[in-house]
Amino acid sequence: MFKPSWDLERNQLVERHTLTVLVDNEPGVLARVVGLFSARGFNIDSLTVSETEHDRHRSRITIVTVATPKVLLQIKLQLERLVPVHRVHDLTAEGKALERELALVKVAGKGENRVETLRLAEAFRANVVDASIDSFVFEITGRPNKVEQFISLMQPLGLVEVVRTGLTAISRGKEGM
């Protein structure tokens, strides 16, 4: 029942974990969460937030962080201490979660490059959401490494700019948080 914490002490290797946090969507709640990370020297790799239950004014925040197991536990416990926080789940620790990210990718070019760009977009199931004679904007959704790969392939073909939402995630199976 009580996992000896010595394991926590011994393992000094950092791991990347995805946390999902259910909060009351009240003013300042995001500042509270982000302020906790900066005040305690925790790291945020990516963060997404949106209200998910409008009638109850609740938001889900997805945070990707990199830390040792001991610090990961602290992050979770410190988040749970915040008054507007309902629950915190470490999706990475709880099993394989679904993780997705959306990016909008602007690519400019003509001729051969333009054809190649379209072919790759099709292979990656990226949608064209804007087009002009010499440019495209693609919308791509997927796991972060897929998005990453697509962007790097676009680099030599005339990549202009990229915006990314950051990762959002949900557990598999019928249980909700």
Add this chain to the structure above:
Amino acid sequence: MAQQMTGAEMVIQALVDQDVEHIFGYPGGAVLPIYDAIFQQDKVEHILVRHEQGATHMAEGYARSTGKCGVVLVTSGPGATNAVTGLADALLDSIPMVCITGQVPTPLIGSDAFQECDTVGITRNCTKHNYLVKSVEDLPRVLHEAFYVATSGRPGPVVIDIPKDVQFALGSYAKPNNGSHPTYKPQTEGDLEAIKMAVDLMLKAEKPILYTGGGVINSGPEASVELREIAELTGFPVTSTLMGLGAFPASSDQWLGMLGMHGTYEANMAMHDCDLMICVGARFDDRITGRIDGFSPNSKKIHIDIDPSSINKNIAVDLPIVGDCGFVLEEMVRIWRSRTNQPRTEALSGWWKQIGEWRDVKSLQYAKSEKVIKPQYAIERLYELTKERDVYITTEVGQHQMWAAQHFHFNEPNRWMTSGGLGTMGYGLPAAVGVQAAHRDALVIDIAGEASVQMTMQEMSTAVQYGLPIKVFILNNERMGMVRQWQELLHGGRYSSSYSESLPDFVKMAEAFGAHGIRCEDPAELDDKILEMINSDKPVLFDCCVTKDENCLPMIPSGKAHHEMILPDTADIGNIIDEKGKVLV
């Protein structure tokens, strides 16, 4: 039943409904409607301070000596920023406090209006929680929720920022039936299985120690009763952090004295060599542990704490029990009783023999003098001459604070108020005012340093105004003694800015305030003058002129472990700390 009233009236009504009798505050443009509401009632007494920081420390002293929530009222902008130090102090020492701040009217928020500051932004990381109330409809709920959050679980400070238009607005007020919160639900009942496992470990231990902290005080007086009970049943030795002094009686044979950086040799050695450590309401702070990788290497550790995030934060423990220490200790007593009614005197005899040898080192001894007043001697005499009285002690921060912790002895909880976590110079004098406001007939003494006391000296005026006869006992070494000591330890004795020059004449100063001033330079006169102080019915500034360059020992130097203490007979302390230790604080 709901009543129509203004936001300002709701504030007062909520205070009345929360049984608040005293608040500490300072007026200004953005809180005038609340001050008007105060003027028109007599249930809540307002104590006018001289600086908002003073109000926060008064509220802390009030809270810590009564177990109730301290309440502060300040205006927007500079009123709020002046309160920040006290909020941070209350957060680190887990003191329940509600601080109401005025704010510019809602339409002006964000416009850099006169005396506007982002109070909730500034105080977010130094409060347990804070609120900006933008509508009078939310005010009754927020007011009561704030008290709930401040006082339940691990206590802490809560700020309620109320714009001026909300104070004027009419709304309906009803006293909510409190006692819970939709998201904030601290776990107070410790897991019974875990408590049983703890008792199993305690029944087998041969070198146990109870390491207790401020959580026992925060839990309420019953927790101290249970602690005494479990100590008596088990026969285990007890030590405590600075914040926990008084929960266990210093007069007991089982008391080892305070532990940590300036703790006793026996307490620290017992921590280092124990086979079972039972941490009750303490948090393995760096002042306690010394060098982490050398901390109590061979013990199993049980940690009882109401805050799950305290567990495994600094030190990995074997058996965590999340819960209120009063509850957990009570269960522990019950389960222990169901297993045995014998203290384990036989099994612990070797341990107590060892502790006796450590005690013989007499780590708190100091070289006596008949010519000058030794600071330790001054505290000893203060203790001897006041111990039969109803006495409360507050302190400032520095050597005098540690000497007070070492040489004044406490037998009851809620009698000792000090700034432990934040180490705020200027805490003690206003804290004493707050204590005295709650205990009018008690003897309330601030054991002070001449540097610290100048930070909030103006609150003497508050003490005089309200007839609060606090005694400020200044150990005047004309040095920022603790800084000087660290410079001797770490910086080759280069005493950069650590002396007190151009000191005021504290006796004249007392008189200027309308208080009583006493100076003592001769050890032979000390007793009489202390009695003069105690017998004065006025506030007193006592200028006790002590040895200038005394070091506060024993000490675990930074970067060292418990068994590497500096003892009082060490002549040269300048060569002890290595390069690694120097960067630590």
